[in-house]
Amino acid sequence: MPIGPARMPLMDHLGELRRRLTIIVVSLAITAVVVYAATPTLIDMLMDPVRDELAGANLTVFSVLGGFTIRFKVALFFGMIICTPIIIWEVMGFFLPALKTNERKWVVPTVAAMVFLFFFGMLFCYFVIQRAAIGWMVQQSLEFAAVMPNAEDFLNIMMLLEIGFGFAFQLPLIIFYLSILHIVPYKTFRGQWRYIYVALLVISSIVTPDASPVTMILMFAALVALYELALFVARYVLVARDGKESLKWSREEYQEHRYEEGTE
Numbered sequence: 001m002p003i004g005p006a007r008m009p010l011m012d013h014l015g016e017l018r019r020r021l022t023i024i025v026v027s028l029a030i031t032a033v034v035v036y037a038a039t040p041t042l043i044d045m046l047m048d049p050v051r052d053e054l055a056g057a058n059l060t061v062f063s064v065l066g067g068f069t070i071r072f073k074v075a076l077f078f079g080m081i082i083c084t085p086i087i088i089w090e091v092m093g094f095f096l097p098a099l100k101t102n103e104r105k106w107v108v109p110t111v112a113a114m115v116f117l118f119f120f121g122m123l124f125c126y127f128v129i130q131r132a133a134i135g136w137m138v139q140q141s142l143e144f145a146a147v148m149p150n151a152e153d154f155l156n157i158m159m160l161l162e163i164g165f166g167f168a169f170q171l172p173l174i175i176f177y178l179s180i181l182h183i184v185p186y187k188t189f190r191g192q193w194r195y196i197y198v199a200l201l202v203i204s205s206i207v208t209p210d211a212s213p214v215t216m217i218l219m220f221a222a223l224v225a226l227y228e229l230a231l232f233v234a235r236y237v238l239v240a241r242d243g244k245e246s247l248k249w250s251r252e253e254y255q256e257h258r259y260e261e262g263t264e
Contacts, residue, residue, distance in 0.1 A: 020090040027086050032072075032079035039071040042078055043151075046158055049130040053138050059151035070151050077159045081122070088114050113173055121169030122162045124222065129165065130158060133208075133215040160209040164219075168207050171223055172230035179234035182254035186238060186247045189231055200224060 035042070047059070061067050080087075088111050096107060134154070141147050178184040189196065204220040238246045246254070 017094060020094050024083070024087050024090050027083045028076070028079050031082050032075040035078045035082070036071060036075040039074045039078075042074055043070075043155065046074070046155060049126060050134040050138075050154075050158075053131065053135040054147065054149055057147060057149055059149050059154065061151050066152060070155060073159070074155060077162075080163075081119075084118055085111070085115050088118075110173070114170060117169045117173060118166040121165040121167070124169070125162050125165035129161060129215060129218055132218060133161065133212055134158070136212050136214040157209060161215070164207040164209060165222075168203070168219060168223060169226065172226045172233075175227060175230035176234050176237075179231065180237050180241075182246075182249050182251045185250055186231070186234060189234075190247075196227065197224060200227065 043059075047054075061070065063069075092107055092111055096104060134157070138147055175189065179186045179189060200223045201216075201220050204216045204223060208215040208219055235247065242249075242254075
């Protein structure tokens with residue numbers, strides 16, 4: 001990853017941003033074009049978790065351009081998945097010059113963790129959430145009507161769920177860095193857990209596109225588990241690095257400690 005100077009004129013910063021956005025857009029466009037030919041297979045794969053819930057009903061398309069629109073969206077969706085490492089790498093590369101030399105060592109592990117968590121969230125959604133969520137929604141209709149699965153509606157919801165869980169699973173990384181950098185003291189995360197759980201419940205209701213209680217509850221449970229895991233790892237790092245007292249430090253106390261240690 002090429003690293004620009006920390007201080008650049010505004011126009012140079014904008015040029016750097018344009019260059020990195022161009023790399024992302026071109027990579028995504030090329031990948032989507034290549035993937036387009038395989039979209040029928042990819043759509044079958046997307047529908048696998050919920051095929052039993054549809055009781056053998058086939059997807060339907062209600063417009064002449066419907067098939068092309070759906071295939072284009074699916075190609076773009078899988079293009080984004082394939083290009084996720086490139087996207088994260090380029091975004092991190094843009095902010096890298098602002099980091100101190102000793103902070104840059106965290107970049108590669110951070111990128112790796114972000115990519116892993118994004119894919120882990122999508123896989124969790126695919127194998128655990130999709131069937132429960134779509135099954136519950138279909139069941140609401142089966143009690144009074146036959147379901148004619150609209151391909152666009154089904155695939156839109158399923159892709160949005162995948163993306164939502166991929167982004168939601170970045171939570172441990174955010175909590176980890178807020179804790180070890182003492183932007184939010186560890187004791188605050190630990191002491192205010194009731195309010196944070198409520199906030200996670202609200203986030204779950206916002207991120208899930210289908211508005212079903214099943215999806216919201218499953219996401220909430222996953223976010224709570226990830227939150228607790230992030231705090232466990234953050235506690236281990238803080239105690240190993242600065243001692244048990246660091247769990248109570250504010251941002252100012254942390255900076256004072258780093259200054260005394262000569263690490264600033």
